Structure formats: structure tokens, C-alpha cells
Amino acid sequence: MKHFLSIADLTPEQFRGLLTLAIKLKEEQKSGSGRPLLKGKTLGMVFQKPSLRTRVSFEMGMIQLGGQALYLSPFEIQLGKRESVADVSRVLSRYVDGIMARVFGHADIVTLAEYAGVPVINGLSDYNHPCQGAADFLTIVENKGQDLKGRKLVFVGDGNNVVTSLLFGATLLGMDFTITGPRGYEMPPGVWALGQKFAAQSGSHIAATTDVHAAVEGADVIYADVWASMGQEEEAAERARIFEPYQVNEALLAEAKDDVIAMHCLPAHRGQEITDGVCDGPHSVLWDQAENRMHAQKAILVELMADESQ
Secondary structure (H helix, E strand, C coil): CCCECCHHHCCHHHHHHHHHHHHHHHHHHHHCCCCCCCCCCEEEEEECCCCHHHHHHHHHHHHHCCCEEEEECHHHHCECCCECHHHHHHHHHCCCCEEEEECCCHHHHHHHHHHCCCCEEEEECCCCCHHHHHHHHHHHHHHHCCCCCCCEEEEECCCCHHHHHHHHHHHHHCCEEEEECCCCCCCCHHHHHHHHHHHHHHCCCEEEECCHHHHHCCCCEEEECCCCCCCCHHHHHHHHHHHHHHCECHHHHCCCCCCCEEEECCCCCECCCECHHHHCCCCECHHHHHHHHHHHHHHHHHHHHCCCCC
16 A cells, blocks of 8 residues: 555455454553654644544654654645645655645645655545544444444435445445435436445445435444535525435434444534434444544554554
8 A cells, every 4th residue: 555545445354454454453542551652753744624532642642653743734735836846746755754744635636646765644635534434433343343244324414425334334345335315416427436436346235225214224333424625615505405304313323223323534523414313322433433543543654654563
């Protein structure tokens, strides 16, 4: 694995191996036996978009692994404005051992990787959110076991970047996947086609429906996300009206399996896409999921940046 740009770039074995490594690193950190696997290494972190979880989880992950992280704000870099993305990549590669970038356009992360002399990690793009996806499946495995065949993941919302990574992860691991939301907010055809390809190989069953109640029947995992993502603020009021029937609340959870887990990538708009009762209730794994960003990303960092002798 040279870069980490999309879960779709991994084989099922690579993705399972990443999750296994994340579990091991988490256990070591909890027991106080963590190793400085990235001692002397520096991660350059390029941010076009702000983020609580992405910045803190990567910085703390590097610290726990014995390395350090360098935060580069939108004002310092201005990808493609002050200088080309390719030139930024070339320059950063001479200073740091790895680059994590949280960008608007996926083309920028692809260009960074193309011209980088060091590993590049996609911290988020408009196409997908693979670091979040890795943390999500680490959380699912912790709660539902390593073998996810026959398990059902239901995403309630629009076909955004987060659900793209969920579709790829589920179908690589053989987990059934359903997305439910209003008509007109489906996943991109190219993404869905790739999910169908992976599903055919792993034996997953994938479905899309506007019927939220039919979707959550038999669900092991129900996943919510904001109705209007960053950059869609002008659509927020209209989306709130259209998506209102798709709120993840206690009544909806009651239609799934008794041991269903509720997930959200955060930040959550409580009272809109998810209720307080779900966020803070007995089915919630939101805070484990947020913590697992750090553990999953540590596995990615080690896989890409650790010396082979470690």
C-alpha cells in the first residue's frame, strides 16, 4: 500500500489486515505497552476544511507512535491558488515523511499522491472519507465480530462521501448494505457500480430504497449523517424539509434488531438527522466510533510510514 486514498483501492485482505492492526495498536495503547513505531517521523497535515476529529486524532496518533505532526492551515497552503497542487506536493515531500490532506475536491488528493515522494492519506474529499470508513468498520467489528457476512448495515441519508466509504468497506468485507433516503439524493452511479462489483465478489447484498422502515428491518447497524454537508449550507433548509421523515430516532431503532448499534460520523445536528435519545442511548457507539478514528489512523500511518524493521 503506497497511499491511502480510498477503501476501494484495497483488497479485502488488505482492509482486514488494517483493521486487525488497528485492534492491536488500540490494545497496546490501552495497556500502556504502545511502541514508538514512527519515532523520528513527521506527518504534514494539509487542511482546506477545518475538523476537530481529523486534526486531533492524527496529531495524537503520531504522538503515541513516537512521531510528530505539523498542522498546515488553509491560509498557509491555499492548494492550487498560491501555487499548484503538484508543486506543494513536491515541496512537502522534501520536508516530511507523510502527507495527510483534508480537501474539497478529490482531484487535489489524487494530484498530491501523483507528485509526492512520500505516502499520502486522504483525510476527506468530496468523493469519499476513507479514514472515517476505517474507524467505522473497526467499531463495527468490535461490536459485531470479525465475520460480518450476513450482517446488515443501513445508512440513512444522502449519497455523500461518508456513505461511499461505507459501501466500499461493507462490500469488501461481505457485509450487506442498504442506503435509504429521498428520491433524488442517491449515490453516484459510478460509486454504486463499484459497490456492485465488490458485492458480487464477496457475496454481499446491496440495496437502495426510499422506504426507511423497510430498510431498517433486520439491521445490525444504523448509521446517520448530517443532511447538509459542508459547502451545502444554502440547501440546509430545503434538505431539512425533505429529509425530515428520515430522522434516526428511538422509534426507528425499535424496528431494527434488538442489539442494533447506532452510528454517526459527527458532528451531529441533534434534533435533525438524529435525536438526543439515540446519541446518548444504550444503542449508541458514537463515542467509541470517534475514538476509533485515532486507532484506525494509527494503523494506516504504521502501514504507510513505519520502517520495515519495526
